[in-house]
Every structure is written in C-alpha cells, then in structure tokens.
Amino acid sequence: MAGGRGTRIGATDRPKVMFEVEGRPIIGWAIEPLLKLKKNGVIDRLITVVGFHGNQIIDYLGEKSEFVWQNEQLGTAHAVRCAENLIADEEGITIITNGDHALYSSDTYQKMLDEFGARNLTLGFAVVRSSNRFNDYGRVLRDQEGTVSGIVEVPEATEEQKKISERSINLYVADNKWLFKTLPQIKKSAVKGEYYINQIVEIAVKEKRKIDAIKIEDEDEALGINTREDRAETERILRSRL
Secondary structure (H helix, E strand, C coil): CECCCCHHHCCCCCCHHHCEECCEEHHHHHHHHHHHHHHCCCCCCCEEEECCCHHHHHHHHHHHCEEEECCCCCCHHHHHHCCHHHHCCCCCEEEECCCCCCCCCHHHHHHHHHHHHHCCCCEEEEEEECCCCCCCCCEEEECCCCCEEEEECHHHCCHHHHCCCEEEEEEEEEEHHHHHHHHHHCCCCCCCCCCCCCHHHHHHHHCCCCEEEEECCCHHHHCCCCCHHHHHHHHHHHHHHC
16 A cells, blocks of 8 residues: 555655665565565555655556555555456455555564464454554454454544553454455445545454464564654664665
C-alpha cells in the first residue's frame, strides 16, 4: 500500500514513499525483501497501490511491480480493494503490507507465511509488544481467555485500550478468496471516515475463522515512516545495519 500522501512528513510534490532514507526512496527499501522472495519463487506477484503523485512510484519501480490506482485515499481496506480486479478470484495467500516500512526483512515475510501454513490460518497479522514505541499503532484486543477478538485503531480506542502493549503493525497474511469476499463488509470509521483493514480481524472472529497474531522478533522492523522523526530513526537503524 503506497497510495497515501504523507501529510505528517510534509509531502507536497511527491508521495511519502518517495522520500529518501540512506540514499534510496522508502519504497525501494520496502520492496526489496519482497523482490527477494519473488526471485526465490516464494511469491509470484507484486502489486503496488499508488495514489498521490503515483506516477513517480510507477516510474521508479518500473517492471518490478504491477500497479493499481487508489484515486481517493479512503483508508487501508479501500486500498486493498483497489487490487480486486487483478486477484480477487485467485487461489492462494495474499500478503498486505505498507510501502512506508523500510526495515522489514525477507525472513519476517517468510515467517508470516510459514506460521500461516503451520497453524492452518485464514488470517494472520503481525504484532510487536511495546509500552513506549508505536503509540499510533492499533491495539490488539483479547478476551478473558487471551483469544484475539479484534484490533482497535488509536482514534477509536478508549484510554484503557491505549495502554495495551500488544500493537498491530498493519502487516497481514490472508486467504486471498476469503479476503476479497470480506473487504466489502468493512464499514467506514465514524471517527476518520475511512475503511480500516484491521476490521477483517473482527469479521474473522465473528465467522469463527482460524486467526492468530504472529509476533515479530525485531521490534525495529515495525517502524513505519510517518514523520520526520520516524525518517531520522529509520536512517539511524539502516546505518547500523549497513
């Protein structure tokens, strides 16, 4: 998903994912581990959802990806639905990921796919536990038995829910046919007027589908770039890796 503008980072003449970190656009870092998996035959298609100044992304990535347009930025669930005509009827697993995450590794994506298969899931989603980072990330809701019951986005969370340390990082693996049958059921957020992809978790729970949270070991990988501070922190981490 790379259709967003990037208001908080000050994007005006280019999309957020075309801002550079360590000499390369964010989207270049983000797509690298997926290209590695494609080269290794693990995944067979890459589709990038573009919107604000999307032609810049298309020109940069070229033949590395297929593209669909999100002409109105109506949220993450709406972004995924933009790929409906390309893959809605396909058998298999779909990975949903953000174009502004420059730190994911191919090992993390592989772990998501492996866990999905090993647990025989319909839906898996990545989480980290942190009490002082990722404060704008959705909180994972669990019932008294510890079973996942949903994800609540911060604008809609209560003060008590905001204290939850288990955070969803907006990375999903889902049965593809189930995913595209489910997306039309998502309702617009009363707070922000957008369609949030996290609602598929609650729908899956109601349908008694097999779902689970998959913990990401390297907390840094969860860092998406929304602000200049996020960008600076990502550059620091990339430098230490390199």
